Amino acid sequence: MNARFVIKNMSIAFLAQGVSLVMGVIQSLLIPKLLGVTQYGYWQLFIFYSGYVGFFHLGLNDGVYLINGGKARDEIDKSLIYSQFIVSVVFETLVAIAVSCFAAASGFGAARVFVLICTAIFMVVQNAASYVMYVLQAMNETKLSSYSTMVERGVFLVPLVLLLALRVKTFEPYVIAFIFSSTVQLIYCCYQVREFPKSGFEGWPIALRESIASVRVGSKLMIANIASGLIVGVCRFAIDAKWGIKTFGELSFALSLLSLYTAFVSQASMVLFPSLKQSKYSEIKKFYVHARDTLSLMFPAVYALYFPMMWLLLLWLPQYAKSMSFFVFVLPICVFDSKMDITCTTMFKVMREESRLLYINLVTVAFSACGVLFGTYVLQSVYVAISAAVIAIIGRSIYSEHFISKRFEVGESSIAISEVVLTIVFICMTEVLPGVIAFLGYCAAYACYLFAYKKRVREIAGMLRKI
Secondary structure (H helix, E strand, O other): OOHHHHHHHHHHHHHHHHHHHHHHHHHHHHHHHHHOHHHHHHHHHHHHHHOOHHHHHOOHHHHHHHHHOOOOOOOOOHHHHHHHHHHHHHHHHHHHHHHHHHHHHHOOOHHHHHHHHHHHHHHHHHHHHHHHHHHHHHOOOHHHHHHHHHHHHHHHHHHHHHHHHOOOOOOHHHHHHHHHHHHHHHHHHHHHOOOOHHHOOOOHHHHHHHHHHHHHHHHHHHHHHHHHHHHHHHHHHHHHHHHHHHHHHHHHHHHHHHHHHHHHHHHHHHHHHHHHHOOOHHHHHHHHHHHHHHHHHHHHHHHHHHHHHHHHHHHHOHHHHHHHHHHHHHOHHHHHHHHHHHHHHHHHHHOOOHHHHHHHHHHHHHHHHHHHHHHHHHOOOHHHHHHHHHHHHHHHHHHHHHHHHHHHOOOOOOHHHHHHHHHHHHHHHHHHOOHHHHHHHHHHHHHHHHHHOHHHHHHHHHHHHHO
16 A cells, blocks of 8 residues: 555545535534524534435445446446446436425425425435545545535535625525535536546446446445434434424534534545555555554544633534533544544445444444433433433444454454543543533543553554654
8 A cells, every 4th residue: 555645645635624624613603603593403404414315326326436446547437437327317316306296295394395305406416426526536536536525615615605794594595505515516526527428328228237236236335324324313313303403403513513523534534445445455454453543542632622612612602502511422423433434434345344334333323223212202311312322333433343353363452442431531520520620630631541552652653754
């Protein structure tokens, strides 16, 4: 594996996601300031639903990605790629029409109907853009995929600033601007593969056959990804059903800020897969061990950022004080979900263990759902419901590391258990102690954590210097 090439691509990916991160922070801090809790709740409902539109490509995008991962542009079958793209767009357009008709006849209320119809439109646009981005990533042209993210975020900034300047206090124009930015992203992506349509359409029999083959390969990974989102998503569904749009919006505000971080970190996985797919087994195993330990040592530093972040957010958005109380319980998602995405999910894809990943995620969703329903309808506690989802995510990360370590025949790291203990220490300190004392106490605990593994810290630092 060419470490310098990977780092270059990763740097561009992080830059693109950095732009997205800044935009997301602006979006998360300014939109709720203007909209109010209920209108912001509907905006978050659209964002929430749009997170699941990937289900409707049925795994086609993932299949194309897995089948063609590691192939250069001059090696990939352009006509088959283009033909499957046409099949995907036609299918999703039909689904969007069906969803829109259902929404119009449902009687859900004007705001929810608007959200559903816009989600259907967004589904067609975003899944088409996602298809091309996956093709670019498969060809190891991740920088072009990253640039498309920058284009999409940059385009969204223009109407967002205008809407905020005009103090528009209804959520609908923001949704339309969001869809428009994804449309521009799709146009940009299609321009980057403009030679593909010139290869011709294979005809419907071949296009459908190849699409079905890609769905068979990618459906497990797609369902695994959807299931991964549902681990927390089932909690949000339950809270919306039990406590309504206001509490849903308050929780979603907390989760939206966390999702910015996890999306930023997940860019590493996007870059690593095609590079690892071309690497030797020994290199893959070595990478896994170093990545696992490095992330376990680095990511808990996020907990220390909780204290200044909460202070600033409470100054800016005092009406979201309840959202801040959710943060301490959901912050471990940043640590364990991000680590799962970079190390374990990437390894499962490289090893073509999509079935195992699917099984793990489905079991995790089941545990999360049981805990969430118990917390929501038996104990009637939002905090218990959230904690159940977070505990499920932590358990998934620990089991996945155990499975991959066993598969690679490498020793399991004791750092993982210490990481869980450190997480419990953070939550207890935050809930029991005053803010400043809790901050200083956690910093001391984290310093002790690093000191306990000082030998491994030195090894990792030396390895990074060589790169």
